[in-house]
Every structure is written in C-alpha cells, then in structure tokens.
Amino acid sequence: MEPFQLQEQPIPHLVIKSWQKLVPGLNVGFSTKKGGVSKGFYATMNLALHVNDQEEDVISNRKMLTNALGFSFDAWTSAEQVHGNHIEIISKEKRGKGRLSREDAIQDTDGMVTNEPNILLTSFYADCVPLFFLDPVKKVIGLAHAGWKGTQLKIAEKMIETFVFAFGSNREDIHVAIGPSIGQCCYEVDGKVIQPIQSTFSFIPEDIIFDKNNGHYDLDLKKLNQQILIHAGILPNHIEVSSYCTSCDHHLFFSHRKDKGKTGRMAAWIGLRKDES
Template sequence: MEPFKWKAIEMTGHPEKFILESWSEALPGLSAGFSGRNGGVGNSPYDELNLAYHVGDEPMDVLENRRILAKSLDFEPTAWTCGEQVHGTHVAVVEKADKGKGYLDREGAFQNTDGLVTNVPGILLTSFYADCVPLYFLDPVRKAVGLAHAGWKGTVGLIASAVIKTLEQEFGSRSEDILAAIGPSIGDCCYEVDEAVMSQVREGLAEGEDIAAFASPSVNPGRCMLNLKELNRIIMIKAGILPTHIECTTWCTSCHPDKFFSYRKQNGTTGRMASWIGMKER
C-alpha cells in the first residue's frame, strides 16, 4: 500500500502534498511528507511550488512558497530549517537555537549537509529534490526525527546509516525502535546509469551480495537501471532497522511530471520539491 497519500490543492495557500499519514498515528503532533509541484507561485520553468533557492528562481517566490507550505502544515514559516546539500553524507544535529537556519537564504543553512536530525518540537526539518531519494526517520520512543537527501552518491556513501548512527549517539535511539520511510523519487523504471556509477555501487557491496536485488541491465549496452529506493532499504536493514519498520513509496518523479519536478525529465532546468518532518509544539 502506498504510504505517501496525495493531497490535491484544496484552496489558495494549500499546496499539493504527499502525506506520510501513518506516522502521525505513531507520534501525535508529528508531520511528515513531500511536496508536489503545484499550488505555489512562480513562473516557468520553476512553476509553481519550487522550494529551493539554488535553481535560479526568483528568491521572493521561493520564500513565499516556503511560507505557503509551512503554514499549510500548521508550522510557523520560521520553523523551516534546512541544509545546503552537496550529495554528501554529513548529518547535522539541529538544536533549539538552530531553528530557521536556511529559511531566508542559502548562506544561513547548515553548510555541506545532506542529513538533519532533531528532538526539538517546533522545528520543521526540510530538504530538496528533483529525482533524488528522500529518507525519513522517526524514533517514537525517544521522540526524535531525521531526514536525509540520498542521490546515488549519498546512497553509496551510506547516508542512511549515518542518520541512524547519529540518532543512536545523540538521543539514545535503538535501531529496533526506529521507523523509516522512503519517499517519492526517480524509480528503476526511469533511472538509467553508466558503468562509472555502477562501479562505485559495486564497491560498497558486501562479498557475495546480489546486485540483481536493486539493478538490472538496460536495453542500452553498458548501462543499468538502478533502484535507489531498494538500495536504501537494504542499507537501512543492514544498519539495524527492522524490515517491517520501513515504508517505501511507489511514486516515480520522472513518470509523473504533472505532480513532480524531475531533473532528468526536464533536462536539468526545473524546480525542487521538499521533504519535511517535524514535531509540533504542544
């Protein structure tokens, strides 16, 4: 069953969203999900709900879109907190004083950061996508949450494991308690990679591990169709997450350009969606 439930635009100021509904049941007051591309402001090729400053869109439009999304989630816009992503594996621990970092501009974000964790209510962790894989983490026992941005580089660099380890070290989380989710991203139906990528994927495999679990030959010689979602799921399990605690989307961002920005589908010039997770103040 698809864990990310599509919510159409209800009215002005209520953007298209994909909500991870089951997690709000695991921890009341939690909000987690993924934005669509519709229901914001902005002009082509960034129309409508672009949420990232770095793509060349008008900064005031991006800021307004962040405000629209945060308010639709019942968070103050200044709760918006993010990293300046570099396809790396650094995980930042977000404390109360860090609330709002990156909301107004790129310079204020956590630099060189693709993962975020916090146990502070009232902070909305966010990160940005146009095909890469959003990873979500929730420890309902310790009341801690995390996000990771996982392209192929972050995936083979084991950013999923890095977030889990950070939750354990910083908040005393136990891997068997942690829930994980894999959000909308490009699927193996559309994600074709060359040998330069696959060679690095193979380097990260354990001896005897079957690459067929997450890659298959392309119709184009020397290339493969790579399933980053499944590869991240395998990495999570190796890091101690119970298989039954991992939910995975069926949405492919490249297959649905009406709902998502896709870097590959739109030849590199497009907006960015956002993943988010946060615990509301009570």
C-alpha cells in the first residue's frame, strides 16, 4: 500500500497518515508541483531558491505550504544540500534558518535531526530520494537527501547512528519512509555511478542493479536505501517505500531527468507541532 496519500486541499500535497497517528502533532509529507505561483519551468509550486526561479515566488510558495500545514513560517528550516552525508542536529537557535535565503541556510548539509517541537525540517528534490525518520518513543524526527552520492556515502545509516548516539534511540523503535523519487524504471546510469556503489556495498541484491549490457544500468535507489536501513538495524516492517516515480508521475512532480535540468523542486518536510503557551 502506498504510504504517501494525496491531499488536494488546501493545496495538493502528500502525507504519511500512518505516521501522524503515531505521534500527536506530527506533520510529515512531500509537496507536488501544483498549487503555487511560480511560472515557466518552475510552474507552479517550486520550493527551492537555487534553480533561478523568482525569489519572491519561492518565498510565497513556502509561506503557502507552511500555512496549509498549520505551522508558522518562522518554523521553516532548510539546508544547502551538497550531495554529501553531513548531518546537522537542529537546535532552537537554528530554527528558521534558510527560509528566506540560501546564504542563511545550514551550509553543506544533507541530513537534519531534531527533538525540538515547532521546527519544520525541509529539504528539496526533483528525482533524488527523500528519507524521513521518526522515533515515536523519544520524539525525534529527521530528514535526509539521498541522491546516488548520498546513498553511496551511507547517509541513511549515518542518520540512524545520529538517532542512537545523539538522542538515545533504540533502532527497533525507529520508523523510516522512503519518499517519491525516480524509480528504477527511469534511472539509467553508467559505470561511473555503479562502480563506487558496487565497491561500497557487499549486500546488493541482483534486482537493484539491472545490467543493460551496453555499459549502462538501471539502478533502484529506493531499494538500495531500504537495504542499507535493514543492515543498519531498522526493522523491515518499520520501513515504508513510496511507489511514486518522479519521472513517470510527471503530472504531480518535477523531474530533473524528465525536464532535462530546467525544472523546480518539491519539498519534503517533517515537524512536530506543539501549542506554545
């Protein structure tokens, strides 16, 4: 069953409803390309500042989304992603970083973790794999951006270690969702990608890499991240995997491959809303 369910109102977006039942006040999901004010290549709900869209349109889109989710725009917190595996623990002092400018974002970071309420962690995608993390016992949440480089650098495993060693999480309590991203059906790569992945991982099942016998391969990044998480000690029934392909489901999503690089970005988010008195 698809874990990400489409909600049309107030703007079209996807939510993990099963997780929202685990922790009161949790909001977790993934945007679509619909419902915003951006134009041209970025029409309409582009949420990233780094793609040459009009800055004021991106800020308007971000404000619309946070309002739809019931968060203050001050809670929007984002990083400058670099396809690495650096993880930042988000304190109250870092709340709101990156919401208005790239310069103010948390630099050189592809993973964020917090146990603070009223912080909306956000990261940006147009084919790469969004990874969502939740420990409902310790009330710890996280997001990681995993393209092929981040996957090969084991950012998923590093996120689990951050939960365990920084917050005292038990691995068997942690839930992970692998969000909408490019599927094996559309993700063709060459040896420059496959060789470092094969040299890093010894446990890759045959169906993750399909050899086309022409120097090219179809790679399943979702399933590879799933295997990394299982090897990191996450219970298989605590891992949910979206069937959405950002390239195939082009009516809903921006796709860097499909759109030949000229496109917007969706946002993944996770936040624990708590009434402030």
